[in-house]
Amino acid sequence: MSRLIVVSNRVSAPKDPAAGSAGGLAMALSAALRKYDGLWFGWSGETVEQFTGELNIEDRAGVTVATVDLEPQDVDEYYNGYANKTLWPLFHHRVDLTAYERSYGEGYERTNRRFAEVLQPLIQPDDIIWIHDYHMIPMARDLRRLGVKNRIGFFLHTPWPARQLLVTLPHHRRLVESMFYFDLIGFHTHEWLGLFERYVEVEARGRVSPDHVIEAFGRRVQCGVFPIGIDVDGFLAARDSVLGGKTYDRMAASAAFRSMIVGVDRLDYSKGLEQRMLGFEQFLEDNPAMRGEVFLLQVTPISRDDVDTYQDIRGRLDALAGRINGAYADMDWQPIRYLNRTFRRDQLAGLYRAAKVGLVTPLRDGMNLVAKEYVAAQNPEDPGVLILSRFAGAAEQMGEALLVNPLSREELSEAIKTALTMPLEERIRKWKALMQVVRDTDVGIWRDSYVGALKKVAIRADDEVVADAAEPAA
Known part of the structure; x- marks a missing residue:
């Protein structure tokens, strides 16, 4: 049976399954990993003076977690900066609160590369990789560059912004293009999926099929709606x-x-x-x-x-x-x-x-x-x-x-x-x-429907190009 590797910014599998805060993501992913053997990978929440890539592995209530410490600069630029001051407000339609700083974007790219480099040696040939949320949008691209050919899925837990707002983001095309290295992209609602498709059609001159296969940037990705629930x-x-x-x-x-x-x-x-x-x-x-x-x-x-x-x-x-x-x-x-x-x-x-x-x-x-x-x-x-x-x-x-x-x-x-x-x-x-x-919409249904859909996506060669895809707009 294939292992499931869950990747998210913070690994928050609770040590006591009965405990938890208002957020439901930790409980949802823990439930998924108790059914599918594998591990949960991400940032430990701790910092070190110099990044070493050393892994910390432990068991939390039946869930194997692997975490890595980041440098303070990574936290400032990647997490506090690009994730929380740029993408989060933008994805929630608060352009007035969105900070567009070059150093934030550079830290976001650098930290995602570091995550990919630490995770890559842990990946076995049959593993399925499920990456979560806006913190790690470029990570599939970085794993592909390291030679990872496994199925890689992405699930966005936030809304997707309207095209007219997303284009205010410097290098928005590069961010969206990196998503086409995933095999499956999941959204909570048809509205968020529709906004993503509209961006690709207008800004990248891509094509959207009735079954939500999207072609753009010389690649193809399957998209779908998978509403999350509770346990x-x-x-x-x-x-x-x-x-x-x-x-x-x-x-x-x-x-x-x-x-x-x-x-x-x-x-x-x-x-x-x-x-x-x-x-x-x-x-x-x-x-x-x-x-x-x-x-x-x-x-x-x-x-x-x-x-x-x-x-x-x-x-x-x-x-x-x-x-x-x-x-x-x-x-x-x-x-x-x-x-x-x-x-x-x-x-x-x-x-x-x-x-x-x-x-x-x-x-x-x-x-x-x-x-x-x-x-x-x-x-x-x-x-x-x-x-x-x-x-x-x-x-x-x-x-x-x-x-x-x-x-x-x-x-x-x-x-x-x-x-x-x-x-x-x-x-x-x-x-x-x-x-x-x-x-x-129980979390078990969400889990099984997403992982099942990811397993059905055919693995393609990294250099596959959509033969007749339109050239992206400049």
Whole structure:
């Protein structure tokens, strides 16, 4: 049986499968590697004065991980720079926050080459390589240059930007051309795939077939849509665990007969946290009779705190939560409980179950697994209501949620009122439909469908050229 090698920027396989934060990628990839023998390769998160390429290999809860340390300059230019200050804001349609610095691009290319050089000796002839996310777009090209002929797949966990925005990136053609060294490119939604195809058609004068085989840059790549999900059975077990039950009991008691709205997002401008608080404030303004009867619990672990943009948004959220609480709180009620800490997955499951409303309102998001976790955590006999941004990838699948434009505080206010006053029969009907989606897109289905598709892609010689491909535009 072929081994599976998963490659990502950070290797975050949890030592305790029950523990975890709001993010679902670590749990998803760990589940994949427990089924397919292999290893997870990436950056250790540590730095060394001089890069040596020395590998650290360990077992984490049945997952073999291989990590490498980077130099501080690599971290500054590749991770904090090109990945988080250039590609991340650009892919989330925030050109105003995108930093175009030559040194960032050079560090991104250099670090991807280093990853490829360290990984190449570990690769066996029958291995299947699955590379994840925007941090490592050029890595297949670098592996090919080292003679690797294995099947190599890529999955993008973020949105793909509109062509008119992507062309603002210096050397955008070179970045996209490097993707044609993969055998299979996967996206969460048809929208992201369509935007990628449109870029190739217009900027590279490529051709797209009905089955999403794309020809450009003298090469051919298969593309597809593979919506990621959660480990449903594992999450239900976490929900029903001792700690999950204790957390539910604690939050139900803490609510003191009030309705709790919950939001769980890492600190990021793409999550629409300011707009969410403003929408909740509008709800309090529009519905004075419901003040004191409802509160928002917003859990926001701090991330990328060494990037200036994230420091700024943290300060604005602190001030906004304080202002709203100062304006509306009473002696026995605070409208917003704002927590900057990480909780275990079983604790989050208990939180979700206790909440009457799940508020998932990113301005743009690749998928957003919190939406699926919230649905899975609900009591089937008395489920809560999911309010979901139409700009999250999950909205393409979860049409029975209350879909909103997160930029409209009035729309958010109206959706919150609708959710809190929704009849039980309608809540159950919506929950059943949404739970079916959660089960149909379980992480195991995502894993098997992607790996199965990658195995079916024929291995081509490195020097294969699409005979009649149009010459790319200059």
